[in-house]
Amino acid sequence: MKKVVLGLMVAGAFSLVSADGKAIFAKCAGCHGQDGKKKALNKSNVIAGQDAAKTIKLLQGYKAGTLNQHGMGALMKGQVANLSDADMKAVADYIATLK
Numbered sequence: 360m361k362k363v364v365l366g367l368m369v370a371g372a373f374s375l376v377s378a379d380g381k382a383i384f385a386k387c388a389g390c391h392g393q394d395g396k397k398k399a400l401n402k403s404n405v406i407a408g409q410d411a412a413k414t415i416k417l418l419q420g421y422k423a424g425t426l427n428q429h430g431m432g433a434l435m436k437g438q439v440a441n442l443s444d445a446d447m448k449a450v451a452d453y454i455a456t457l458k
């Protein structure tokens with residue numbers, strides 16, 4: 360029973376998510392994990408399910424080069440350098456659905 364409910368939740372989450380956010384996250388998954396539950400390079404916080412507004416704020420900080428939480432801010436700056444505000448919102452919304 361638990362499995363069925365979980366399956367429905369996952370299916371529901373995916374149908375709500377724009378394709379873009381998922382596509383953008385594909386390049387983040389190598390470090391943050393397919394489900395966003397990995398500590399990237401054993402440094403970052405787990406980002407799965409994080410509030411989208413908070414994620415956007417973090418990504419903007421990395422892009423601006425003003426955020427460096429675990430000594431790897433410069434690395435994340437490179438990851439988000441090419442993301443527009445809309446891209447950041449899409450990927451943040453997708454991350455928020457990862458639970």
Ligand code: HEC
Pocket residue numbers: 383384386387388389390391399400402403404405406414417418426427428429430431432434435438439450
């Ligand atoms: C090469 C590995 C790598 C890739 C690829 C990568 N990240 Fe990161 N990410 C990190 C590391 C390391 C940190 C910690 C940075 C720091 O020191 O503040 C981090 C931090 C973060 C944080 C803040 C987490 C916290 O600790 O509060 C977010 C949000 C995030 N990344 C999202 C993304 C997104 C979205 C992408 C894809 C566009 C991405 N990352 C791609 C390695 C990566």
